[in-house]
Amino acid sequence: MTQKLLLILNPISGNRKGKKHLPWMIDFFEQHGYLVDVYQTEKSLDALHRAQKAKNHYDVVVAVGGDGTINEVLNGLANTKTKLGVVPLGTENVLAQEFKLSQNFRQACKHIVSGSVKQVDLGKVTATPTVYDQARMPPQKTKIKPSTITRYFILMSGIGFDAHVAQVVAEKKMILKKLLGSASYHLTAVQEFFRYTHQPLEITLFDETSKPYAEQGYFVVVGNAKYYGSMLQLTHKADMQDGYLDVLLMKKMNLFNVFQCLLGGAIKNHNLFDDTSYFKTKKLVIRTIGKQPVLIHVDCEITGQTPATIEVCPRALHLIC
Incomplete structure (x- = not known):
């Protein structure tokens, strides 16, 4: 039987390309x-x-674009049998790093027709919508606005400073990304x-x-994948098929601690530093101790703010890799 394939392309x-x-x-x-x-x-x-x-x-849906496009497509395919193929054309292409996928579009297409299929875990964020999230929501049948927003991720979710950075880059993306790339x-x-x-x-x-037990800090990365970007493995013990999420918590936030965090990601060992903690978990709840909510990103796309719940969804995606 002839198989049906849908190319979802981000043209820019x-x-x-x-x-x-x-x-x-x-x-x-x-x-x-x-x-x-x-x-x-x-x-x-x-x-x-x-x-x-x-x-x-469709038997296969192919995402042609960067990690943001891939994230949107997998959110549409989560918990179905439709397979996801990837042609990575973005700025960072972290998913391609994780699975050692070719970033040459011809080789990526060849891999889609010949590669194996893995059922991989996804992370799921249920967060409080921002004003921007509410503006993007489809029209509702009632005037009552949803109190939460839900989004899946395949790579990582960040809570705090890196989500703020992702938002700033997104606001200036046509200038910064085009000129400077990653x-x-x-x-x-x-x-x-x-x-x-x-x-x-x-x-x-x-x-x-x-x-359940609680920890406090200033910056959290929840990883389903090892790679965070730029070859750093902030959640270096992550396994997309183990049914767990890996959590990196920075207990202090200054330049020295940031350097320690990046060094730990580079050498794949955060246990050397007292001000970082590393956990494996199936679910975590995050809240801001202060009055100001904190932004959250999934695969570098802003999705809501604290308070939020993040949990693993085992084997939720059929990925051609």
Whole structure:
């Protein structure tokens, strides 16, 4: 039986490389026996909504773009049997690093037709919507606005400073990302570190073997993948098929502690430093100790603010890798 394949393309990713080579990709997949449809995104969440409509109607959905586009597509396919293929054309391409996927679009397409399928875990964030989140929500049948927003991630979720950096980069993305690429995040982080007010956080961790327990700090990374970006493995013990999320907590927030955190990610050992803690958990609840809520990102896309619950969804995605 002929299989159906949907290409969901972000036309501006990779300096518009995907759009330029779209005819080649269509021809390639058709030559390998697929019935091919194409959808090009125009705005935020287009990829998510199209993937939701595509689930269970296509055998394969291919995300052509960066980690943000991939995140939207997997949110539409989570907990279905539809397989996700990836043609990475973004700024960082962290998922490609994690699975050692080729960042050459031709090689990536060849891998989709010949690669194996893994059922991988996803993380799920249930958070308090920001004003921006509420503006992006589809029209509701009632005037009551949803009190929470839910989003899946395959790589990581960050709570605190890195979410603030992701928001600043997103607001200036057409300038910074085009000129500097992945360095836009590094430059923005340096610029914003002394401007940002670091809010104290409390995280409560849950697992099946012990009672819930709480920890406090200023910055949290919840990893489903090892890689965080720029070859750093902040959650270096993460395994996308172990049914757990890995949590890195920074208990203090100054330049010395940031250096320790980055060094721990580079050498894959955070146990050397007293001001960082590392956990594995199935679920955690995060709240701000102060009055000001803190932003949250999933795969570097801003999604809500504290308070929030983050939990693992085992084997929730069929990924061609």
